Every structure is written in structure tokens, then in C-alpha cells.
Amino acid sequence: xxxxxxxxxxxxxxxxxxxxxxxxxxxxxxxxxxxxxxxxxxxxxxxxxxxxxxxxxxxxxxxxxxxxxxxxxxxxxxxxxxxxxxxxxxxxxxxxxxxxxxxxxxxxxxxxxxxxxxxxxxxxxxxxxxxxxxxxxxxxxxxxxxxxxxxxxxxxxxxxxxxxxxxxxxxxxxxxxxxxxxxxxxxxxxxxxxxxxxxxxxxxxxxxxxxxxxxxxxxxxxxxxxxxxxxxxxxxxxxxxxxxxxxxxxxxxxxxxxxxxxxxxxxxxxxxxxxxxxxxxxxxxxxxxxxxxxxxxxxxxxxxxxxxxxxxxxxxxxxxxxxxxxxxxxxxxxxxxxxxxxxxxxxxxxxxxxxxxxxxxxxxxxxxxxxxxxxxxxxxxxxxxxxxxxxxxxxxxxxxxxxxxxxxxx
Numbered sequence: 001x002x003x004x005x006x007x008x009x010x011x012x013x014x015x016x017x018x019x020x021x022x023x024x025x026x027x028x029x030x031x032x033x034x035x036x037x038x039x040x041x042x043x044x045x046x047x048x049x050x051x052x053x054x055x056x057x058x059x060x061x062x063x064x065x066x067x068x069x070x071x072x073x074x075x076x077x078x079x080x081x082x083x084x085x086x087x088x089x090x091x092x093x094x095x096x097x098x099x100x101x102x103x104x105x106x107x108x109x110x111x112x113x114x115x116x117x118x119x120x121x122x123x124x125x126x127x128x129x130x131x132x133x134x135x136x137x138x139x140x141x142x143x144x145x146x147x148x149x150x151x152x153x154x155x156x157x158x159x160x161x162x163x164x165x166x167x168x169x170x171x172x173x174x175x176x177x178x179x180x181x182x183x184x185x186x187x188x189x190x191x192x193x194x195x196x197x198x199x200x201x202x203x204x205x206x207x208x209x210x211x212x213x214x215x216x217x218x219x220x221x222x223x224x225x226x227x228x229x230x231x232x233x234x235x236x237x238x239x240x241x242x243x244x245x246x247x248x249x250x251x252x253x254x255x256x257x258x259x260x261x262x263x264x265x266x267x268x269x270x271x272x273x274x275x276x277x278x279x280x281x282x283x284x285x286x287x288x289x290x291x292x293x294x295x296x297x298x299x300x301x302x303x304x305x306x307x308x309x310x311x312x313x314x315x316x317x318x319x320x321x322x323x324x325x326x327x328x329x330x331x332x333x334x335x336x337x338x339x340x341x342x343x344x345x346x347x348x349x350x351x352x353x354x355x356x357x358x359x360x361x362x363x364x365x366x367x368x369x370x371x372x373x374x375x376x377x378x379x380x381x382x383x384x385x386x387x388x389x390x391x392x393x394x395x396x397x398x399x400x401x402x403x404x405x406x407x408x409x410x
Contacts, residue, residue: 008103009041010058010070012096015110017047017054018074019089024081024352025410026217027229032409033093040097050229051078051236078236081213083293083301083349085113090346090410117292122162124289129158129208132286137204138279139309139357143265145194147275150204153182157205175209175240179247182206187255190262197265202248208290209244211237212359213352219394280309287353297349300339304354308332312358325358326392326399333400337407346410358393 017034025033027049034056038045042062048055053075057068089110096106117125133154137147157178164170170177182205183198190196203210214237221230255262284302293301308328316324332354340347 006043006058006060006069008107009038009043010072012103012107012110013038013041013043013045013058014056014072014074015107016089016093017049017056018076019085019110019113020410021049021054021076022079022082023086023089024079025086025348027221027226028224029409031226036409037093037097041103049226051233052076081291081352083291083297083346083352085292086346086348086410087294087297088113094344126155126158126162128286128289129161130155131282132208132290133157133204133206135279135283135286136207137200138275139283140200140204141273141276142197142200142204145189146197146201146204146265147279149186149189149196150201153185153201153205154208156185157182157209161209173243175206175243176247176250178209179206179244180251181247183248183251184255187251187260187262190264191255191260195263195265198262206244209240210359211240213356214240215390216355216359216393219390220397223394223398280306283309283357284353287356291353291356293349293353300349301353304332304335304350305357307335308354309357322388322392325389326396328358329355329393329396330400330403331396333397334404337401337404340410341407347406347408348410355393355397358389 013034016037017030020030020033030049031047034047035045038058039061042060044059044061044066046057046068053073055071055073057071059066059069063069092101092106092109095101096103101109130151131154134147134151137150142150160178160181161174164174179202182202186196186198186201186205189201190198214233218230218233218237221227221233223230281302284305285298287305288298288301291301308331311328311331312324314324315327319327333351336347336349336351336354339345339350
């Protein structure tokens with residue numbers, strides 16, 4: 001490997017780093033993985049990652065000169081979770097380090113990962129937007145009308161989100177438009193068709209767009225002393241919350257101007273208990289698709305979603321909600337490290353889906369909505385709840401890594 005030219009080795013590391021960034025890897029994990037790979041390739045590498053770019057400086061380990069021989073600055077869009085391509089990139093790196101792939105062939109294999117998904121994959125993703133929304137309403141044991149409404153609105157938002165991904169101007173405002181459409185449609189159904197738990201329907205409808213995972217990653221980066229990346233990611237999550245909240249509040253004001261009076265129904269406890277666990281299984285499948293996992297990994301992703309939620313429910317029942325989130329995130333993190341060590345594959349396959357139903361994005365959305373509606377006291381109380389849940393979640397991740405240390409960065 002070290003016999004390849006300096007520029008070829010640098011190009012491979014650059015391509016690998018760019019793809020790990022695009023597939024949603026946090027700063028501390030990306031920098032650790034890239035440093036390890038570069039060292040194995042006979043390079044000194046000083047990576048610096050943030051949500052919108054990378055800076056990497058390189059020098060040859062065989063050279064006595066420790067000054068950087070090459071520095072690359074790469075501008076990237078914020079990454080989105082793609083478990084299948086993350087596993088493929090990891091496998092390419094492993095084969096390269098073991099000598100099964102040459103540097104040039106490995107670089108070409110990484111470039112081949114950039115193929116756009118086909119129309120079938122996009123259609124399935126749209127369906128799973130609605131399925132995730134309906135499942136979250138089911139987990140809250142809302143009424144059948146709430147579940148059906150959330151699912152239909154989720155499908156519409158999924159179609160809009162998929163179409164807007166290729167239109168930069170629409171992509172900038174898709175969160176606000178999605179929240180506006182969700183709130184307006186929920187208010188229309190509750191006014192003219194059937195009473196709904198409107199807030200539950202709106203939250204469930206836009207659940208896929210909630211920046212809960214982004215908030216969690218931001219706090220993890222801050223606790224690992226990646227201060228610039230953590231602060232930037234936290235600001236990005238806050239901006240998404242602002243857009244979602246503005247769209248929802250604007251729709252509520254528009255409904256009031258139109259004279260609509262939504263008929264409210266109690267929030268939870270209307271659907272049978274078995275609906276919650278059926279919804280959990282469907283949510284596991286929906287998130288497996290939305291996280292773009294490989295089909296052979298669907299059972300692993302679904303089991304991780306079920307395990308995270310079940311541990312939270314059981315722990316929350318006996319020790320309180322904060323303790324339940326802590327126990328679940330600790331257990332999932334430890335299990336992900338076990339999986340990574342035993343299977344020699346990225347632990348993200350277990351870690352990311354396992355905590356997705358624990359992240360407090362919906363709590364932040366409710367808190368922002370209350371503040372904009374000038375219920376400042378309740379909004380601040382909800383904000384403190386958000387902080388408590390984030391602390392419990394991140395503390396669980398830290399203790400999970402202590403309970404069973406990770407062998408690999410991904």
C-alpha cells in the first residue's frame with residue numbers, strides 16, 4: 001500500500017473522507033477513522049471536519065519533514081444517514097488495508113458509490129415517510145383517525161421532500177412548507193371531517209424532518225471537544241426547528257383567519273394496546289428504508305429500533321423517562337460496539353436506528369411552538385425537558401462506550 005504514489009494515497013483518503021461525511025458520520029468518528037486509515041497507508045494526516053466541509057493536511061511518514069506537503073479544503077453539503085453506502089465505503093477501506101484492493105481500484109470503487117437512487121427506491125422512501133408518520137401516531141396510541149391522517153400527510157410530505165431534494169430553492173424552505181401543509185391539512189380534517197388530536201397528528205406527520213438526531217450528534221461532538229463542528233451542527237438543528245415551527249404557527253394563524261375551528265380529541269390512549277407494538281415493528285421497517293440500509297440489514301436495523309424503544313419504555317416505567325432514555329442509549333451503544341467487533345462492520349447499523357425513537361426532536365418542536373405562541377413559561381419548561389433528555393441520551397452513549405469499548409470509529 002505504501003508503495004503507491006503519494007498523490008494516489010492522498011486521493012483515496014480524500015474520497016473516503018468525503019463519502020463518510022456525506023453518509024452522516026459525526027466529526028469525532030470521521031476524524032478517528034481517517035487518521036487510522038491514513039496511518040496504515042503511510043501518511044500523516046491532520047483532518048478537520050465540520051458539517052459543511054473538510055480540511056485535510058498530508059505528509060509522507062517516510063519523509064523526515066513533518067511539514068504538510070498537501071492541504072485540501074473540500075466544501076460539502078451537510079451529510080444525511082446512508083447506512084448501505086457507509087457499510088460499502090467501510091468494506092472498501094478494509095479491503096484496501098488488507099491488500100485485496102489496490103489504491104487506484106479502491107478509489108474507483110468509492111467514486112462508483114455516487115450513483116443516484118432509482119425511481120423504485122425513491123417511491124419506497126416516499127411510502128415510508130407516511131408509514132413512519134402513521135407508526136409514530138400509533139406509538140402514541142392515538143385514534144385511528146389520527147393515525148390515518150398522519151400517514152396520508154406523511155406521504156404528501158415525503159413526495160414533496162423527494163422532489164425538492166433536486167431543487168435548491170425549494171430545498172431551503174421544504175421544512176417550513178412541510179410543517180405548514182401538515183398543520184393546515186390536520187386543521188381542515190379536524191374542522192370538517194372528524195375530531196383529531198391535532199398536535200399529535202402534526203408532530204407525527206413531520207417526524208422524519210425533526211432534527212432530533214442532529215441535536216444528539218451535535219451534543220456528542222461538543223462533549224468530545226469538537227467544539228466548532230458541534231456548535232455548527234447545533235445551530236443547524238436549531239434553524240430546522242425554527243423553520244418547522246414557523247410553518248406550523250403560520251398555518252394555525254391562517255386556519256384561524258379562515259374561520260376554521262378544529263375539533264380536538266384526547267391525545268392518547270384511544271387505540272388498543274396492541275397497536276403500539278404493531279406500530280413499533282412498522283416504524284422499524286420504515287426507518288430501515290429511510291436510513292437507506294441494505295436489504296440484508298433490515299432485520300438488524302428493525303431489531304435495534306425495537307430494542308431501543310422497549311428498553312426506554314421498561315426503564316421509564318420503573319425509573320422515570322430520563323433514566324429510561326439513559327439506559328436505552330447505553331445498552332444500544334454497547335450492543336453496537338459488540339456488533340462492530342463481532343461482525344467487523346460499522347456499529348452505526350445498530351447505534352443510529354437504535355436511538356432514533358429516543359431523540360428529542362419533537363420536544364424541541366413543541367417548545368419552540370409554545371414560545372412563538374407567547375406561552376413562554378411552558379415553552380421554557382419544555383426547553384429544559386429537551387436539555388434533560390439530550391443529557392440523558394448523550395450520557396448513555398458515553399457510558400455505553402465505557403461498558404464495551406468500540407474497536408472501530410464507525
